[in-house]
Amino acid sequence: MNPEGYFSPDFATARERFRAAAAAAGAVLSALELDARGPGGAALSIDIARCGAPDAERLVLHSSGLHGVEAYAGAAIQLAALDARLAPPPGCALVLVHVLNPYGMAWSRRVNENNVDLNRNFLPPGDSGAAAPIYAAIDHVINPPSPPGFDGFWVAAAGLLLRHGFGALQQAIAEGQYSHPRGLFFGGTELEPGPRRYFDWLRRNCSGARYALALDVHTGLGRHGESTLALEAGAGATPPDALARALGSPLVDPTRGEADYVIRGSMAAALPQALPGVRLDFVLQELGTYPVLKIFRALREENRWHHYGAGTTDHPVKRALREALAPAAPAWRRRAVEQGRAVLRAACEWAFRA
Numbered sequence: 001m002n003p004e005g006y007f008s009p010d011f012a013t014a015r016e017r018f019r020a021a022a023a024a025a026g027a028v029l030s031a032l033e034l035d036a037r038g039p040g041g042a043a044l045s046i047d048i049a050r051c052g053a054p055d056a057e058r059l060v061l062h063s064s065g066l067h068g069v070e071a072y073a074g075a076a077i078q079l080a081a082l083d084a085r086l087a088p089p090p091g092c093a094l095v096l097v098h099v100l101n102p103y104g105m106a107w108s109r110r111v112n113e114n115n116v117d118l119n120r121n122f123l124p125p126g127d128s129g130a131a132a133p134i135y136a137a138i139d140h141v142i143n144p145p146s147p148p149g150f151d152g153f154w155v156a157a158a159g160l161l162l163r164h165g166f167g168a169l170q171q172a173i174a175e176g177q178y179s180h181p182r183g184l185f186f187g188g189t190e191l192e193p194g195p196r197r198y199f200d201w202l203r204r205n206c207s208g209a210r211y212a213l214a215l216d217v218h219t220g221l222g223r224h225g226e227s228t229l230a231l232e233a234g235a236g237a238t239p240p241d242a243l244a245r246a247l248g249s250p251l252v253d254p255t256r257g258e259a260d261y262v263i264r265g266s267m268a269a270a271l272p273q274a275l276p277g278v279r280l281d282f283v284l285q286e287l288g289t290y291p292v293l294k295i296f297r298a299l300r301e302e303n304r305w306h307h308y309g310a311g312t313t314d315h316p317v318k319r320a321l322r323e324a325l326a327p328a329a330p331a332w333r334r335r336a337v338e339q340g341r342a343v344l345r346a347a348c349e350w351a352f353r354a
Contacts, residue, residue: 001083003337004330006076011038011099011106014075015047018098021082022049027096030205032197036113038106039313046100046198049078050205051086052093059212060088060351061202062344063097066118066267067218068104068111072326073287074217075099076333077340084341092352095206101194108318109306110299110325111186118195120176120187120263122270129178129187129264132171134164142173143183147309148301148317157293167260170292176264182307184299187265195267199274211237211279213351214271217340219325220295221260222288225332227339228252230259230284232268237279246350247283247343285343287336289327298324 008014022029027049034044062081064074078096088094099105103113111117123129141156160169176187191199206212222228230252231240244251252258268282289295301317309315327333 001080002334003076003080003341004333006079006083006337007072007326007333008075008079011044011071011102012042014071014099014105015045015102017079018047018049018075018082018096021079022047022096025049025051025082025085027051027082028054030201032194032201034102034194034197036103036193038103042106044102044106046102046194047098048201049082049096049098050093051096052088053091054093055208056088056091056093057208057210058092058351059095059206059209060093060344060347061095061097061206061212061214062217062347063100063214064217065099065101065105066216067325068101068107068109069321070110070217070219070325071099071101071105072322073219073333073336073340076337077217077344080337080341081344086345086348088348089352094348097198100198103194107311108313108322109302110321112192112194114188114192115181115186115306116188116192117176117185118192119267120185120265121192121195122267123178123187123265124269127264129176132175132177134168134172135177136179138164138169138172139180139183142300143180144304145182145308146304148304148315153297153300171261173296174261174263182303184303199270202274207275207278209275209278211351212275212281213347214268214280214282215285215344215347216267216282217285217287219287219336220289221286221292224288224290225335226288227343228286228288229343230254230286232266232282232284236281238281243281243283243350247346249343251283283347285340287339289332290324295324
């Protein structure tokens with residue numbers, strides 16, 4: 001199959017293809033059912049395929065769709081991996097976690113059914129979640145309480161950039177906020193059902209491992225069609241330079257000031273809670289699409305449609321957000337699958353080494 005052929009048109013199709021490919025590859029399937037529903041009341045679940053030893057000591061955890069609508073690329077990469085019949089050696093396992101936020105993919109949203117950005121939802125104990133002072137001051141611009149429509153966004157955005165500077169503005173908006181439930185990058189008030197059920201599954205099925213390399217796929221940031229690998233702030237099990245050599249790509253390291261912004265409540269920071277005692281590395285793969293402001297405007301307009309419009313999936317702002325985070329161009333999709341497959345293969349070679 002051509003790489004772009006692994007992309008699916010919607011969540012239901014992607015899930016059906018994933019389950020069929022997993023069964024054909026001899027993987028063990030789990031389905032974590034959610035209470036949230038898709039369009040037409042369709043059932044939603046987080047599907048997990050495990051290839052290899054059930055009591056593996058060395059794992060690769062490949063996840064997609066933590067940000068809902070971003071799932072198309074990660075799901076395509078996983079389908080290609082299953083099609084390739086990757087066979088972990090004895091004592092090893094490959095775990096493919098398909099669409100951690102199925103509601104977001106089904107409804108063309110980046111967030112879940114409670115408007116929660118799941119990669120801001122894992123606040124550590126004692127973190128109050130207080131928003132940056134800038135966020136409250138700009139909330140009326142980035143989260144207008146009205147349906148999509150012309151409202152002078154670009155003029156307002158230029159004013160904010162002049163007043164605060166791009167770096168400070170980007171950090172204040174993207175780091176996560178916990179006080180505006182209808183706003184962008186809302187991290188929620190407690191751990192959401194999907195993440196909670198996923199972490200429970202990890203505790204039951206993966207806590208006996210000695211080493212795990214987690215690879216989480218996202219889209220948006222970076223040069224169009226190019227892959228960027230990033231670490232979570234804080235030390236992993238492997239020195240960054242060694243891990244970069246193993247994966248065949250430089251790693252953006254927040255501890256060296258290389259990240260454009262630093263987020264709070266990330267899944268990566270909380271993963272050791274689900275796998276205590278497991279030597280753990282976490283790498284985020286970002287597949288670049290469009291400039292930041294174009295993506296941000298697509299997120300803003302979709303958020304307005306969801307909260308102050310009809311919220312239906314056939315609206316132009318829904319299509320614009322899908323394009324912003326899963327471009328339809330065959331060349332982009334081909335590159336996404338090729339690069340995702342290459343990083344996954346390198347991750348397996350590293351994690352499964354003797």
